[in-house]
Amino acid sequence: MSFFNRVNEYANEYHTLKSNETLAKEKEMPGKAFFIKNNNILAIPREDGDCRYPFGQNGFNYWVYASGYIHSNEGLFSPYLRASEGQEPKIAFFAGFKGKEGYKVIPILSVPVMDEQVQTERYTVFTKASAYYVTEAEGITFAIRTFVDADKKMYYTVSATNNTEEKKEFFVSSYFNPFLKNAVMEGAENRWFRQATVMPKNEGQNLNNFLIEVYEERDRGAMAPNYGVFTRHLTLSEGAELVASEETTSRNDYVGGVRSSLHTPASLYKGTFGDTKKVATFTEVSVAADMLHLILEKGASMREDIVMTYCFEDEDMEVAIRGGSTPEVIDEAEEAIIKAEAMHGENMKAVFGKRLSGEIKEEVFNAFFEHLKKQVEFCSVIKGYIQLSSFSLIGIRDVFQALEGLVFYEPEVAREKMLEALNFVQPDGRCPRQYSLPRFEGDTPNMDLRPFIDQGVWVISTIATYLRFTQDFNFLNETCGYYDFVNDKAHLAKKSDKTSSVLDHLFDIMNYLLTNRDHDYTKCVCALYGDWNDALDGLGVSKRKDREYGTGVSVMATLQVYQNCHEMIELLEILDTEKYADKIAEYKQAMVEIEEGLVKYAIIENEEGEKRLVHGWGDERSYFVGSFDDPDHESRDGITSNAFWVLAGMYDKDMSIKDTILGAYDRLGSKYGLKTFEPHFEKGTPGVGRIPNLPKGTAENGAAYIHASTFGVMSLFRMGETERAWEELSKCLPFTHEKVSVSPYVMPNSYGYNEEKQIDGESMQDWQTGSSNVVLKTFIRFVFGVEPQYKGLWIQPSMHIPFATTEFALKVRGTNLVLKYSNNETGKRTFKINGEIQEGIYDDVMKLKKLWISNEFIVNNKEIVVEILD
Incomplete structure (x- = not known):
């Protein structure tokens, strides 16, 4: 053209929208923006x-x-x-x-x-x-x-x-x-x-x-x-x-x-x-x-x-x-x-049919999904300096979370980026918080070397997802280098002479994570500089002047390391159980210790017998965050420990904690989604780092920080609370609100709310935010229900989907997988594979019937059409 x-x-489409109010409402997003033909975006200043x-x-x-x-x-x-x-x-x-x-x-x-x-x-x-x-x-x-x-x-x-x-x-x-x-x-x-x-x-x-x-x-x-x-x-x-x-x-x-x-x-x-x-x-x-x-x-x-x-x-x-x-x-x-x-993302397509309920407009939703894929790709392959500043680098945690979503539709690109990032790990398995690419051979690149404990946990989980989905076990034999971290505060690192395989890098990372636990007391993972919630960076501070970090714990990171142990055990048993018997035994023992420590110390109870999952605690358990009595003497809930209790598998051991988690979500709820903390932290709150410096109701300090909100949404889907999951998911999406201060066709990082400061829905930024990959993975794993395993795939669509139909197409190792869902309100789930009725398996955790597709079936069929009839 x-x-x-x-x-x-474009002029014709603009004038059509201007003159046809009904059509405009179907295509409209907040912020004077509309989806038009070919999923293009028309925005009015x-x-x-x-x-x-x-x-x-x-x-x-x-x-x-x-x-x-x-x-x-x-x-x-x-x-x-x-x-x-x-x-x-x-x-x-x-x-x-x-x-x-x-x-x-x-x-x-x-x-x-x-x-x-x-x-x-x-x-x-x-x-x-x-x-x-x-x-x-x-x-x-x-x-x-x-x-x-x-x-x-x-x-x-x-x-x-x-x-x-x-x-x-x-x-x-x-x-x-x-x-x-x-x-x-x-x-x-x-x-x-x-x-x-x-x-x-x-x-x-x-x-x-x-x-x-x-x-x-x-x-x-x-x-x-x-x-x-x-x-x-x-x-x-x-x-x-x-x-x-x-x-x-x-x-x-x-x-x-x-x-x-x-x-x-x-x-x-x-x-x-x-x-x-x-x-x-x-x-x-x-x-x-x-x-x-x-x-x-x-x-x-x-x-x-x-x-x-x-x-x-x-x-x-x-x-x-x-x-x-x-x-x-x-x-x-x-x-x-x-x-x-147009070719980008062709390996994964989604179409939502007529909406049955809720605020999500199907035309907008379908177009949004395409730009969500673009956003996740953008966050996956960045080379730093997006928000231009001297230390706007490439975040290990940020990139690997995004890559776990990209794996499903651009696995080759994800593979290359993972290999790039693994070259910046220290030989002891510690990952930098952020890295940059050297400008020339021998250059010392900028790095953020603050030891946020959770960087490596995302590496393990993303590589596990990649291997389950692609079966590309040769990836583990690829050779990567290391960097020696010379001076954290000066951000000084130098290229190491050491190289090893990707699998050895995974062993190094696991060793670093398991070493940095409170071995003498709780067996949980120490917070060090902080965890995923960067603003809450005070838990790791030591009470002793002779050392920088104490025994303060991040419950979220502990749960993730628990999940990492399970992921590594599964992988090693697939590779060679006998060869890796010692590693498997080590990780199984760590899981036992961590589970005991979490049950004993992360679940607290007040005088009325009410339970709560704490976010973490300070050195020597001298104070708690997300407890009945925080350092500011507030009774507070945090979202991430509750969400990851479910996502990391601890919930499967004892589902009686469900009411505790749902009660926390009730208190964390807001018109913009689940808050990261409720109530907020006032300035001067001791022991929690810089989070109180954020205004009330913004970012992580008592707002719906969408990255965290979507962890909660995932956990609701996994607990079988699918109607509530959709309700909270709808609140997270930018086009379901009356207004938005950033681009309404991609995920923002937060929605602020503070009546005193006249903040109502404003966000810090869009595009470069991890909320995008969690929303995409929620669609893949819990809405359409594709859960890759080493020996095949589970197909487990949500039991509640507020659309009459959905269709999801995915390329799986050269095979076209098409999932066609129909909501016939029969109260019973039926599966068909390539026209033949198949019996599903009931999942007690997710409260739904799911279907198993083996690797052999995938390999032997160029196209697999799965019909899910509810």
Whole structure:
């Protein structure tokens, strides 16, 4: 489809939604966003938040916002820095119509905000490949398209189409202020080592080009340039005429001086840059900006294509300057990315039929599922510096949790990323909290070496899921390296000479986890710096001045290590029971000790005989968190110990604790889902670390921190409380609320609620959040019910599904597995495999009938269709 056809299609969809209220309600999400054809997203700029979408691959992050803000980075190198809310954007486009005095100027994006004298309508469309910004004004449809290719070239198409019966005279102007440095913020010296130059057009081009050079220290004695090359090409339809073309490299010329900004661009109001600077450096900010004066007859159109390439070598710069692309080549590049993106996730598809109850709209839900897969993939393959700062690195825990979801539809990608991360483990099995990739051979990469105890537990569980699902046991023989952690506080680590197999890495990690227990007393796992709940980082502090960490315990981490022992025993028994007899015995003994310690110490009882699962305790059990009497003398519940008591398998041993867990969930409940803690921690609460510094009702401090909420949802499904699980799941999803401050089509990290501070549903961020992978895994394991085992698969769909039908398709080791669920309200579950009725097995824990499919059956059938009739 051509560029103009896409613009017309999006314009038509916008106006259809605008005129058809019934249709709009079915496709609507909070935050003025709608799902449209092909699961694309149409967003209208708003004042209470912003929607965004990430493009790019191989570590290049290209963020586009519905507002029009755009920024990008590759590691610490930023072609464009992020502009804070309300600041002048680094990329901007304008149009101007001649008035009685000067020009009436409008931004084609919705930033910067200006005093507009022309009525406009604006909307943004996100596809998985590109973003389209459409502005309608004075009978003209303006559009900006932007996307990035695999070579990190950034593309911008500016267009205008005259939809009126009369001739239109106007200008369009583009403005680029790149950064092109390895830094996280601008400094006063930036302009000294930067130059922008207007370059002559090449043969076959009809507009001049731009070159921006930014000099940066490569080492103590050498400065080297980073290049930004802009090539431009103008295409005019019949009835379109270019009247005049201007370029400038001077920001001062563009905005009117050092006191002005893009909010008041003096040159645009005049309709000319005047006596422009073709070279700008040292004394002012140098930019790449143009102004094209045009005449369009009825139905005529124009498009200007701008391609930005960044590079670091003279030869590459010269190739880029000579390499202007035609509109046809640019459109083909977009089409190729669209097709490539469509292939991602093709190994797993879901369709929800007509809803029977609840707030989840099936059309929105189906589209949301596709973007949820994109979000989990994004979180799985990140290469750091997403939220750009010096220590925005790659989290071991974050990546492995996401990879456990990615395993089900991109196992090869997950495999590669797991091998990458395993190279950063210390020889004793301790995982860093975060790592970064070395820039060159011998480089010492940045790492966060704080010993959060739980990093390794996610590694074990994710690899176990990968092996169960793929049967790729050769993965265990792959060789990985190590890093020696030299100084935690200085974040100093150096590459170790040691290498070993993945399986040996797993043994190392298990040894580290089992060693760091309170061996003398509770046998539970010590919190050290903290566990998954980063903000609650006080439990591990020692009462003794001669040591940093004490015997404080994380019940969640202890439960996860208990699960890890079971996972390792299962794996080793599949590999070779006799060969690994000693390891199996070690892990079985650890399970016995941990189970005894948890039952004795993690379950507490008050004078009335009420029980509670505590979150943890401080050094020498001197205080509790999530108990009847916390350090602030509050009676408090925490979600994670309750959730993982179920998820790690302790619940299976004694299901009488169910009422205790459900009672905790009753107290943790809220309109936005299960809270992480209730009540919150007031400032100054001793022994719990930095969590009291968060405002009441935000993030982990008494809010629905969705990552934790979804652990609770999983546990409800596993206990057979499926109606309540769906109720809580619905609260977690962003499109079921009246408003949301971030992108409503992907998972946020939290929903805040604090009436005093007028916080009601706001979130810290979206996209880079672990809530996405837990929601996806909940769908896979507990809604559709695919639970991989070493000898086959359990098929165990939820007993309550608020849709008449669902269909779930998954590629399992080359076999197409299709699950077709029908809610016929018969009160009895029936299974069919490839048309033949099969008897299920009743699960006492999950309170449902489930179906076993063996590995042999999977291997011998290219397609397996399972019908589940309830």
